[in-house]
Amino acid sequence: MRRRSALHPGATCNDNNACTTGEVFDANCNCGGGTAVDPNDNNPCTLDSCDPVTGVSNVFQDADGDGTCDANDVCPAGPGAWHRLQRQQPRHHR
Known part of the structure:
Protein backbone atom coordinates (compact mmCIF):
# COMPACT_ATOMS: atom_id res chain seq x y z
CA MET A 1 0.00 0.00 0.00
CA ASP A 38 -6.23 40.36 13.83
CA PRO A 39 -4.01 41.78 16.60
CA ASN A 40 -6.75 44.05 17.99
CA ASP A 41 -7.43 43.27 21.66
CA ASN A 42 -10.29 45.85 21.80
CA ASN A 43 -8.43 47.88 24.42
CA PRO A 44 -8.11 51.53 23.34
CA CYS A 45 -5.04 51.94 25.54
CA THR A 46 -2.88 49.37 23.75
CA LEU A 47 -0.94 49.74 20.55
CA ASP A 48 -1.76 46.58 18.59
CA SER A 49 0.47 45.10 15.90
CA CYS A 50 1.70 41.84 14.45
CA ASP A 51 5.29 41.01 13.55
CA PRO A 52 5.78 38.08 11.13
CA VAL A 53 8.50 36.62 13.39
CA THR A 54 7.33 37.35 16.95
CA GLY A 55 3.55 37.47 16.41
CA VAL A 56 0.87 39.63 18.02
CA SER A 57 1.88 42.46 20.34
CA ASN A 58 -0.49 44.56 22.47
CA VAL A 59 1.67 47.22 24.14
CA PHE A 60 0.04 49.15 26.99
CA GLN A 61 0.47 52.90 26.50
CA ASP A 62 1.43 54.61 29.76
CA ALA A 63 3.11 57.89 28.80
CA ASP A 64 3.40 59.24 32.35
CA GLY A 65 4.55 55.95 33.92
CA ASP A 66 1.86 55.77 36.61
CA GLY A 67 0.74 52.24 35.65
CA THR A 68 -2.65 53.30 34.31
CA CYS A 69 -4.10 54.50 31.03
CA ASP A 70 -5.80 57.76 31.90
CA ALA A 71 -6.39 61.29 30.64
CA ASN A 72 -2.66 62.05 31.07
CA ASP A 73 -1.66 59.40 28.52
CA VAL A 74 -1.89 59.45 24.75
CA CYS A 75 -3.95 56.39 23.83
CA PRO A 76 -3.50 55.03 20.29
CA ALA A 77 -7.29 55.11 19.80
CA GLY A 78 -7.17 58.90 19.92
CA PRO A 79 -8.63 61.58 22.16
CA GLY A 80 -11.42 60.34 24.38
CA ALA A 81 -10.33 56.70 24.30
CA TRP A 82 -9.69 56.72 28.03
CA HIS A 83 -13.21 57.99 28.69
CA ARG A 84 -14.69 55.28 26.43
CA LEU A 85 -12.65 52.66 28.29
CA GLN A 86 -13.93 53.93 31.65
CA ARG A 87 -17.54 53.54 30.51
CA GLN A 88 -16.84 49.96 29.35
CA GLN A 89 -14.99 48.62 32.39
CA PRO A 90 -15.65 48.60 36.14
CA ARG A 91 -13.59 51.04 38.15
CA HIS A 92 -10.76 49.60 40.24
CA HIS A 93 -9.32 51.42 43.22
CA ARG A 94 -5.79 51.04 44.52
Whole structure:
Protein backbone atom coordinates (compact mmCIF):
# COMPACT_ATOMS: atom_id res chain seq x y z
CA MET A 1 0.00 0.00 0.00
CA ARG A 2 1.39 3.35 -1.02
CA ARG A 3 1.34 6.15 1.55
CA ARG A 4 -0.06 9.45 0.44
CA SER A 5 2.27 12.40 0.95
CA ALA A 6 1.15 15.21 3.23
CA LEU A 7 2.34 17.63 0.56
CA HIS A 8 -0.74 17.64 -1.63
CA PRO A 9 -2.86 20.58 -2.78
CA GLY A 10 -5.28 21.65 -0.08
CA ALA A 11 -3.29 20.13 2.81
CA THR A 12 -2.64 22.48 5.70
CA CYS A 13 0.81 23.96 6.09
CA ASN A 14 2.66 26.69 7.96
CA ASP A 15 4.28 29.55 6.06
CA ASN A 16 6.27 30.50 9.21
CA ASN A 17 4.59 33.91 9.31
CA ALA A 18 3.15 34.43 12.81
CA CYS A 19 0.69 36.97 11.37
CA THR A 20 -1.17 34.53 9.09
CA THR A 21 -3.31 31.49 9.76
CA GLY A 22 -5.03 28.80 7.71
CA GLU A 23 -2.37 28.34 5.03
CA VAL A 24 -2.69 25.45 2.58
CA PHE A 25 -0.56 23.98 -0.20
CA ASP A 26 -1.52 25.16 -3.69
CA ALA A 27 -1.33 23.06 -6.90
CA ASN A 28 2.45 23.67 -7.07
CA CYS A 29 2.93 22.61 -3.41
CA ASN A 30 3.66 26.18 -2.33
CA CYS A 31 2.40 27.08 1.12
CA GLY A 32 0.21 30.18 1.24
CA GLY A 33 -3.27 31.59 1.00
CA GLY A 34 -3.64 32.21 4.72
CA THR A 35 -5.62 35.01 6.28
CA ALA A 36 -4.19 37.80 8.40
CA VAL A 37 -4.33 37.48 12.18
CA ASP A 38 -6.23 40.36 13.83
CA PRO A 39 -4.01 41.78 16.60
CA ASN A 40 -6.75 44.05 17.99
CA ASP A 41 -7.43 43.27 21.66
CA ASN A 42 -10.29 45.85 21.80
CA ASN A 43 -8.43 47.88 24.42
CA PRO A 44 -8.11 51.53 23.34
CA CYS A 45 -5.04 51.94 25.54
CA THR A 46 -2.88 49.37 23.75
CA LEU A 47 -0.94 49.74 20.55
CA ASP A 48 -1.76 46.58 18.59
CA SER A 49 0.47 45.10 15.90
CA CYS A 50 1.70 41.84 14.45
CA ASP A 51 5.29 41.01 13.55
CA PRO A 52 5.78 38.08 11.13
CA VAL A 53 8.50 36.62 13.39
CA THR A 54 7.33 37.35 16.95
CA GLY A 55 3.55 37.47 16.41
CA VAL A 56 0.87 39.63 18.02
CA SER A 57 1.88 42.46 20.34
CA ASN A 58 -0.49 44.56 22.47
CA VAL A 59 1.67 47.22 24.14
CA PHE A 60 0.04 49.15 26.99
CA GLN A 61 0.47 52.90 26.50
CA ASP A 62 1.43 54.61 29.76
CA ALA A 63 3.11 57.89 28.80
CA ASP A 64 3.40 59.24 32.35
CA GLY A 65 4.55 55.95 33.92
CA ASP A 66 1.86 55.77 36.61
CA GLY A 67 0.74 52.24 35.65
CA THR A 68 -2.65 53.30 34.31
CA CYS A 69 -4.10 54.50 31.03
CA ASP A 70 -5.80 57.76 31.90
CA ALA A 71 -6.39 61.29 30.64
CA ASN A 72 -2.66 62.05 31.07
CA ASP A 73 -1.66 59.40 28.52
CA VAL A 74 -1.89 59.45 24.75
CA CYS A 75 -3.95 56.39 23.83
CA PRO A 76 -3.50 55.03 20.29
CA ALA A 77 -7.29 55.11 19.80
CA GLY A 78 -7.17 58.90 19.92
CA PRO A 79 -8.63 61.58 22.16
CA GLY A 80 -11.42 60.34 24.38
CA ALA A 81 -10.33 56.70 24.30
CA TRP A 82 -9.69 56.72 28.03
CA HIS A 83 -13.21 57.99 28.69
CA ARG A 84 -14.69 55.28 26.43
CA LEU A 85 -12.65 52.66 28.29
CA GLN A 86 -13.93 53.93 31.65
CA ARG A 87 -17.54 53.54 30.51
CA GLN A 88 -16.84 49.96 29.35
CA GLN A 89 -14.99 48.62 32.39
CA PRO A 90 -15.65 48.60 36.14
CA ARG A 91 -13.59 51.04 38.15
CA HIS A 92 -10.76 49.60 40.24
CA HIS A 93 -9.32 51.42 43.22
CA ARG A 94 -5.79 51.04 44.52
